[in-house]
Amino acid sequence: MPRVTPPDVDRAAAARAAVAARRARAAVKQSVAARERRALDVAESAWAGEPTAPEATLRVRELLMSIPSLGPTRADRVMALLGIAGSKRVGGLGVRQRTKLRDYLLGREGRGQLPTSRLVVLAGPTAVGKGTVSRYIREHYPNVLLSISATTRPPRAGEVDGEHYYFVSDAEFDDMIARGEFLEWATVHNAWRYGTPRPPIDAALADGRSVLLEIDLQGARAVRGAMPEALLVFLLPPSWEELVRRLVGRGTESPEEQARRLETAKVELRAQDEFDVKIVNREVGQAAAEVVELLAVP
Numbered sequence: 001m002p003r004v005t006p007p008d009v010d011r012a013a014a015a016r017a018a019v020a021a022r023r024a025r026a027a028v029k030q031s032v033a034a035r036e037r038r039a040l041d042v043a044e045s046a047w048a049g050e051p052t053a054p055e056a057t058l059r060v061r062e063l064l065m066s067i068p069s070l071g072p073t074r075a076d077r078v079m080a081l082l083g084i085a086g087s088k089r090v091g092g093l094g095v096r097q098r099t100k101l102r103d104y105l106l107g108r109e110g111r112g113q114l115p116t117s118r119l120v121v122l123a124g125p126t127a128v129g130k131g132t133v134s135r136y137i138r139e140h141y142p143n144v145l146l147s148i149s150a151t152t153r154p155p156r157a158g159e160v161d162g163e164h165y166y167f168v169s170d171a172e173f174d175d176m177i178a179r180g181e182f183l184e185w186a187t188v189h190n191a192w193r194y195g196t197p198r199p200p201i202d203a204a205l206a207d208g209r210s211v212l213l214e215i216d217l218q219g220a221r222a223v224r225g226a227m228p229e230a231l232l233v234f235l236l237p238p239s240w241e242e243l244v245r246r247l248v249g250r251g252t253e254s255p256e257e258q259a260r261r262l263e264t265a266k267v268e269l270r271a272q273d274e275f276d277v278k279i280v281n282r283e284v285g286q287a288a289a290e291v292v293e294l295l296a297v298p
């Protein structure tokens with residue numbers, strides 16, 4: 001028998017642990033409902049057994065990602081909410097973190113793949129009626145949480161700071177970027193900067209409340225990158241002629257600016273297939289109702 005040196009022992013143990021961890025991971029890959037329960041079982045057996053047991057060496061992030069509706073982004077967010085560092089292993093959690101993780105997993109049990117809240121992004125070409133539809137929602141559905149963007153654009157008559165937008169200076173906007181406060185931000189129509197503050201959105205979603213964002217196309221794409229679970233909605237005009245009528249009828253842009261925006265609108269309309277849902281804005285109340293329906297999680 002060759003002498004087994006300590007490093008070999010370590011390596012053999014590590015290999016066994018890796019196989020066992022793979023099995024533990026494979027075990028949690030079962031049916032949707034079973035996986036929810038399984039994640040909790042794995043955690044409980046990790047805490048009941050040896051610290052070197054495969055369940056205990058599984059990373060919390062992997063455990064969370066074994067749950068069907070939790071992708072990497074969500075798993076990271078859940079960990080941030082629970083105050084658990086990214087590299088933590090299930091067996092290495094302290095008592096308070098174990099309680100938090102247990103409560104979180106217990107809360108999910110039986111819920112299957114369904115999240116309790118949703119982030120819905122409303123975008124669409126210029127003058128399709130995004131602002132009108134979201135204003136209608138603000139007025140008729142007070143329970144809907146509409147994200148309030150920060151902008152460097154000066155307020156128009158009747159616009160209220162903290163209600164329609166947070167009107168900030170260029171320097172304040174720069175500070176918000178530097179502090180990482182935006183979920184996304186963009187310069188819109190080559191003019192002003194607009195950004196979506198992230199903390200209120202995280203708080204609402206963690207609280208089980210859905211949130212609606214009305215932002216431009218670049219913003220929608222950025223949100224999809226940052227939060228792949230967001231539902232992207234594209235608002236369409238009934239026809240191209242009607243879009244032109246709305247832009248001209250609004251009368252807020254010069255003829256040159258209108259022409260430029262219509263060129264942009266053609267490009268924007270080509271992006272509609274990137275979206276999860278399309279809603280035609282024929283009648284404002286109807287379009288608003290369709291958007292609100294999407295915010296309700298079944």
Ligand SMILES: Nc1nc2c(ncn2[C@@H]2O[C@H](COP(=O)(O)OP(=O)(O)O)[C@@H](O)[C@H]2O)c(=O)[nH]1
Nearest residue numbers: 131149185186188194195196214215216218219
């Ligand atoms: N990316 C991004 N776009 C935004 C945000 N807030 C508003 N917008 C977009 O900015 C554009 C200009 O909005 P606004 O200043 O209200 O002027 P409007 O075009 O006359 O309605 C619209 O297309 C909005 O969808 C935001 O936080 N992020």
Ligand SMILES: Nc1ncnc2c1ncn2[C@@H]1O[C@H](COP(=O)(O)OP(=O)(O)O)[C@@H](O)[C@H]1O
Nearest residue numbers: 126127128129130131132246250281282283284
């Ligand atoms: N469903 C609709 N039917 C008719 N006109 C509409 C409708 N929705 C919006 N409008 C009008 O179209 C114009 C552009 O709407 P607006 O909300 O400013 O567009 P966006 O925010 O997408 O740029 C406004 O004059 C608005 O009153």
